[in-house]
Amino acid sequence: MATNNIPTANASFSEKVLFGVQKALRKLAEETAAKGGSLVVKIDGEIKEVPASELLKNLPKQNLLDR
Secondary structure (H helix, E strand, O other): OOOOOOOOOOOOHHHHHHHHHHHHHHHHHHHHHHOOOEEEEEEOOEEEEEEHHHHHHHOOOOOOOOO
16 A cells, blocks of 8 residues: 555555545545535434534544555
8 A cells, every 4th residue: 555545556446445435535524514514424323413523523534544
């Protein structure tokens, strides 16, 4: 895995998909937080509306692929 958070050519397909999903989730949360909005998420089996700014606090800053 590359150190710049971008999957390398030898990364598996599932790693590349996971990277893309994580990137999209962070972008969604950042853009929604910038507008002062909230997102609907499932937490401990319950569906809740959470301010996007709160979600950003809990999202990892680096991708899970950086191990």
